[in-house]
Structures are given as C-alpha cells and as structure tokens.
Amino acid sequence: MVFRRIIFNAVFIGLAAGLLLSLIQVIGVSPIIFEAETFEVVEEAPAAAAHDHHGVEESSGHHHDAEAWAPEDGAERTLYTVASNVLAGIGFASVVLALMSQLQLQGITQVNVQKGLLWGLAGFAVFFVAPGIGLPPEIPGTEAAVIENRQLWWLFAVVCAAIGLAVMAFAPIKLKILGALSIALPYIVGAPHVDGPEFAHPDPAAVASLTELHFQFIMASGIANLIFWIVLGIACAWALNLWVHKDIDAHVSSAA
C-alpha cells in the first residue's frame, strides 16, 4: 500500500517539478547549451575532414556514432528533454518519499512543509552541490576524464553527502563529526580530471567565450536545480502526510 502510494504521488510530483524545471531550462539553461554546441561543431569540422570523423573529441570518450538515434533539434529535442526532466523528477520524488516515509514511520522525524523545504535544500546539496564541487556542471565541448570514472565519483559524492547530511540531521551529537567526515571524503579522494586545457578548441577567442558560457551555465543550472529541489521537497512533505501516510499512525506502526 505504501509502495503504491509513493509511486502514485511521485508521478504527480515528478510531473509538476519536471515541467517547472523544463520551463526554467527553456528560458535560462538550454540557450547556453546550444551556444556551446556551436563551438563544438566548429571544433569537429577540421577533424572530420582530416581523418574520417575521429578527431579531438576521441580523447574525451565522446563519440558521435553516425548510426545512433538522436532527437531532431527543435521541438523534438525539447520534447525529449521535457520527458527526461519529468522522469528525473519522478525518480527523485520516489527516492525522497521513500526516505521520508521510512524515517517518519520509525519515529525519527515528523515531516511538515517547513521540513520539506529543508529536505529540498538537502536534495539540492546532495545531488547538485556535492558532486558539482568536484565535477562542475559542464557545457558541451568541455574536455573531461573518462565518463565511467566521473559517473563513479559522482555516485560516491552523492552517497557520501546523503549519509553525511542524514547523520548530521538525525544522529546523536557525538556522531555528527562522522557526518562531516563523510561529506569531506570524496574531496579527499579527489574527482577524476584530465590534465591540460578545459576546452580543446584551438581558437583562444572561442575558449574565452566557452569559459564565459561555462560560468553562466553553472549559475543558470544552479538556480534551476535549486528551484526544482525546493518545489520537490515541499511537495513530497505535503504529499507524505496527506496521501502516503493517510490513515497510518506512525506511533502505532513504530511500536509494532
């Protein structure tokens, strides 16, 4: 019953948060991605002419497989982005609702809308800030380490930050130092990076433009994620008490 209610509510919350994110993205984030991609095309052209579509980008592990499907630029691309945003919202909402539900049933916390705001800020810290400190949000055309290594470190940073924040929020005071250690651990290990310039583009003017775009992108995506997470956190807290734990008494079940 709890499972079914979480999924049902997560679908609606994910839909709302994902559509809101899409709106912010269309206005403030995607234009930066598109502009960065114009430099990516310029970068690719001479390499493609030189030796058959394998050039500068090979080192970053980014392949433009000629046979791979991709949505057409324009409406189709936007549609897939909106769908992906909604799916991401559903995924995040399921995870947040499951954690809220378990902690509340065990009597560790009693969620309300104010705490929902804190959950949202924690989600922003865990999924955007923590991995972003080591691996800042990237625009197309950025030189970066092997994708698998970055994904692994991203996951490591997210898990450590989530455990660390949970320990600091819910554990006894003497254990809180361990929470801080958990948050710091991924940066002690260090994020994977490539040696050399951030952008492989040969033209210094283009590199200057890309650097400026990158700064704009970190700001824009940060604001978009912050709003997305605040809405998601508050909506999850609200839905948990109104729907997911409707007619379930936390004290009875924690005693059971």
Added chain:
Amino acid sequence: MSTQISTNQQTLSIPATSTLAQNLAAFAFGAIVLFAVGFLPMSAAHNAAHDTRHTLAFPCH
C-alpha cells in the same frame, strides 16, 4: 499476518518489516528511473536525455 488491519479502520497498524520492504522498493524504483535518465550508456538514451543530464549536472559526454 496482521490481524489489526481488518479490525480497525481508523489507524492501520502495519508491521515495520512490511513498510520497510515497501519503502525500499519505492527507493529502488526511483534509483532505477534516475539511472535510466542520468547514467544509461546507450547512445540513444544519452541523446534523448542529453540536455537534462547537462542541466542536472550528471556526468555527460
């Protein structure tokens, strides 16, 4: 398993193990969806979710 559910309509008493399993399942569902959107290495999945991956700061390219 639990006799309390059928007798009391006001407050349902659910065994903690049952809700733990359901919450874990909901958590796993969310994680799988996020993996599909953010991490799936297939080119088509990458291309479809490309702008979302960049915006949410998932590692991309």
